[in-house]
Amino acid sequence: MRNLLSIWLAKALSWGLRQTGRHGAALPGLIVEKTYPGFLHAMLVKLPEGLIIVSGTNGKTTTTKILTELLRAQGKRVLTNRHGGNFVRGIIASLAQAATWGGRLDYDLAVVELDEAWAVRLAKQHRPRAVLLLNVTRDQLDRFGEIDTTAKLLQKVVDKTTDLVVLNDDDNRLCKMKLPAGARAVYFGVAAKLQAEFPSDEQFYGAAKRTTPWHARVVELEAVAGERATYKIGGETHKIGLQLDGQHNALNAAAALSTLLALYPDADPAELLTDLGQIKAAFGRGELIDLDGRKIILQLVKNPASFRQALRVLDIHRPSAVAVVINDDYADGRDVSWLWDVDFKPLEQLKKPILTGGTRAYDMANRLKYDEVPAAEPSPPLKDVVEQLVAAISPGHSGIIFTTYTAMWPLRRLLAKRTKVERV
Amino acid sequence: MSKIHLVHLYPVEMNIYGDTGNRLVMAQRLAWRGYQPVIHLVGVGEKLPPQVDFILGGGGQDSGQALVTADLAKKAAQLKSLAADGVPMLMICGLYQLFGHYFLTKEGDKLPGIGLFDLITRGSDTRLIGNITIRTAFGEVVGYENHSGLTELAAGQAAFGQAARGQGNNGQDRTEGATFNNVIGSYLHGPILAKNPALADELIARVLQHASGARPALKPLDDALELAASERAKRRRGANDEGDDDAAQQGEHGERCAARQPVEYRVGQPESPQHGCPRGRDRHRRACAFQCNFTHVPFPRSHKPPQE
Numbered sequence: 001m002r003n004l005l006s007i008w009l010a011k012a013l014s015w016g017l018r019q020t021g022r023h024g025a026a027l028p029g030l031i032v033e034k035t036y037p038g039f040l041h042a043m044l045v046k047l048p049e050g051l052i053i054v055s056g057t058n059g060k061t062t063t064t065k066i067l068t069e070l071l072r073a074q075g076k077r078v079l080t081n082r083h084g085g086n087f088v089r090g091i092i093a094s095l096a097q098a099a100t101w102g103g104r105l106d107y108d109l110a111v112v113e114l115d116e117a118w119a120v121r122l123a124k125q126h127r128p129r130a131v132l133l134l135n136v137t138r139d140q141l142d143r144f145g146e147i148d149t150t151a152k153l154l155q156k157v158v159d160k161t162t163d164l165v166v167l168n169d170d171d172n173r174l175c176k177m178k179l180p181a182g183a184r185a186v187y188f189g190v191a192a193k194l195q196a197e198f199p200s201d202e203q204f205y206g207a208a209k210r211t212t213p214w215h216a217r218v219v220e221l222e223a224v225a226g227e228r229a230t231y232k233i234g235g236e237t238h239k240i241g242l243q244l245d246g247q248h249n250a251l252n253a254a255a256a257l258s259t260l261l262a263l264y265p266d267a268d269p270a271e272l273l274t275d276l277g278q279i280k281a282a283f284g285r286g287e288l289i290d291l292d293g294r295k296i297i298l299q300l301v302k303n304p305a306s307f308r309q310a311l312r313v314l315d316i317h318r319p320s321a322v323a324v325v326i327n328d329d330y331a332d333g334r335d336v337s338w339l340w341d342v343d344f345k346p347l348e349q350l351k352k353p354i355l356t357g358g359t360r361a362y363d364m365a366n367r368l369k370y371d372e373v374p375a376a377e378p379s380p381p382l383k384d385v386v387e388q389l390v391a392a393i394s395p396g397h398s399g400i401i402f403t404t405y406t407a408m409w410p411l412r413r414l415l416a417k418r419t420k421v422e423r424v
Numbered sequence: 425m426s427k428i429h430l431v432h433l434y435p436v437e438m439n440i441y442g443d444t445g446n447r448l449v450m451a452q453r454l455a456w457r458g459y460q461p462v463i464h465l466v467g468v469g470e471k472l473p474p475q476v477d478f479i480l481g482g483g484g485q486d487s488g489q490a491l492v493t494a495d496l497a498k499k500a501a502q503l504k505s506l507a508a509d510g511v512p513m514l515m516i517c518g519l520y521q522l523f524g525h526y527f528l529t530k531e532g533d534k535l536p537g538i539g540l541f542d543l544i545t546r547g548s549d550t551r552l553i554g555n556i557t558i559r560t561a562f563g564e565v566v567g568y569e570n571h572s573g574l575t576e577l578a579a580g581q582a583a584f585g586q587a588a589r590g591q592g593n594n595g596q597d598r599t600e601g602a603t604f605n606n607v608i609g610s611y612l613h614g615p616i617l618a619k620n621p622a623l624a625d626e627l628i629a630r631v632l633q634h635a636s637g638a639r640p641a642l643k644p645l646d647d648a649l650e651l652a653a654s655e656r657a658k659r660r661r662g663a664n665d666e667g668d669d670d671a672a673q674q675g676e677h678g679e680r681c682a683a684r685q686p687v688e689y690r691v692g693q694p695e696s697p698q699h700g701c702p703r704g705r706d707r708h709r710r711a712c713a714f715q716c717n718f719t720h721v722p723f724p725r726s727h728k729p730p731q732e
Contacts, residue, residue, distance in 0.1 A: 371448075
């Protein structure tokens with residue numbers, strides 16, 4: 001009964017929020033969490049095929065989207081937190097929304113993305129059936145302190161897993177995770193000849209690369225060129241075209257494929273890859289926005305690793321203008337020292353000066369100065385940087401905005417005033 | 425064109441908070457003035473080059489610190505003799521700690537340092553994190569601190585500066601960093617030289633003076649961007665801090681809310697008078713919490729401390 005009341009309460013609150021033009025997940029989630037702390041477990045236990053947690057530093061949102069869409073193509077009814085409710089309250093709200101007024105949950109399983117700290121909290125309340133861990137790199141050190149601390153948090157999530165742990169075999173910290181009794185592990189990774197394209201956190205600072213895989217891989221990324229990727233699955237080689245930009249997303253897809261194949265060994269790899277070819281980028285992760293014949297690509301950057309990966313999309317889109325927007329709010333990381341761990345030389349190829357915006361626009365412009373990449377006079381207000389960017393893109397060409405998290409939302413809203421942007 | 429030999433100590437093990445940027449800033453500011461910087465990366469088991477004009481070290485993780493202590497002991501005599509000879513050095517965070525006598529970790533392990541500075545560091549459950557401004561003999565210096573080690577200077581040990589805002593060596597006595605001859609130790613990331621061009625140039629002047637015997641007049645550079653970035657950083661709130669962010673706040677949630685999470689994250693932080701939370705502010709924070717929760721996905725990455 002408490003369960004039902006919680007659902008009604010959350011549904012009513014969400015409805016109320018929508019009437020006032022908002023669509024927050026946090027408030028209904030918070031209220032349910034306070035009134036009925038056991039709600040999460042009581043609901044998740046109803047899912048016959050359990051809970052899958054996707055965590056790690058980079059690629060959570062895209063991987064969760066890929067895995068969810070692949071599972072749906074297999075006929076599974078999947079509950080997910082695609083609205084960016086990347087914390088436990090967001091999941092509570094999603095569960096309440098998804099439940100019928102009678103308290104039924106018409107889903108087979110849930111796939112949720114959570115950062116390392118939140119993943120531990122969820123796993124403590126409800127043991128996941130499977131956990132997919134993508135990578136551990138330096139990120140938000142103002143919050144986590146050290147990379148090793150982050151890895152320890154993920155080990156706690158693994159400890160709670162009942163059936164399957166999916167790990168990136170190329171990540172030095174993840175491939176050494178200890179398994180709890182009763183759980184099995186499968187691994188994904190990139191082929192030896194591709195290793196140079198996927199350096200680990202240590203390698204950026206000169207450490208040697210491990211060249212032999214620790215474990216056999218369920219899915220291995222063999223090659224990636226532009227939008228074509230080659231996967232090795234169970235001894236067979238598959239080539240496909242992806243609609244997701246960048247090598248890192250080809251690896252995220254390998255992670256999602258590994259998870260699905262380990263959970264559902266009967267799934268047909270060829271069919272999965274056909275489905276994979278239809279999946280588009282998640283919002284802000286290489287998202288394409290059309291604007292009067294010009295293309296604007298929104299590329300989220302969060303830390304040195306994701307920024308370095310993101311810079312590679314320059315080769316795919318060959319943009320005529322680039323803006324870098326750096327905020328330093330809590331969700332961005334308050335310390336912007338990390339910008340100095342990114343090599344910005346790839347931006348040199350651009351003919352126009354790089355635009356900079358956000359609360360730390362001056363830091364960014366100063367960073368570019370030391371890499372001798374020409375930058376325009378910084379313009380912290382996002383409105384200005386968007387205007388300058390649009391003006392700088394030649395018709396028929398594209399422009400890229402590299403942006404930290406909290407700037408991405410206002411940027412999308414600013415662009416939505418000019419053109420159609422998917423509502424998320 | 426004269427060559428200037430810059431040594432970066434332990435770039436693999438001790439590099440975590442962007443301190444590699446200090447190397448780039450030194451090299452570029454030398455190059456822009458017509459000198460030829462030569463960078464030497466010196467890792468565990470590797471020797472210092474025959475000519476050393478400047479040594480730079482950064483912050484690392486606890487595990488990185490443990491990896492370098494044995495090697496550092498082997499280099500101790502040479503480093504001390506270079507320091508006594510007046511070679512400028514800049515040691516940030518982790519290596520600053522190991523330039524003291526020892527670092528006693530939270531777990532009770534004693535990592536020996538080289539004792540170039542007369543100081544000790546103890547690990548703690550508190551992490552001192554946030555934007556920091558200090559007053560030094562080189563003028564005001566701006567940066568970002570992130571350390572759980574608390575450093576205590578011995579009575580005769582000179583501090584690098586006094587924390588005007590932020591925590592400094594230990595959050596208690598307002599001292600920040602240490603100096604000995606031309607060696608500077610500090611907790612400031614940012615990277616420190618990127619945000620403080622005057623400090624970078626003072627180090628360069630000392631490097632050149634040590635290398636050539638005469639202190640040169642440095643050609644001035646246009647530092648407008650550096651100073652603007654540093655001015656912004658000064659106005660940004662530190663995680664341990666309740667100062668005012670500037671008005672350039674971009675989110676749809678008001679800037680007041682931005683302080684909420686870091687404040688909660690202050691796990692085990694002793695509340696010093698200037699960082700305490702008077703009742704009124706607490707109410708303000710609750711109001712913020714409501715506002716933040718009410719708007720769309722403002723803080724998806726956390727609403728609670730990330731630590732267990």
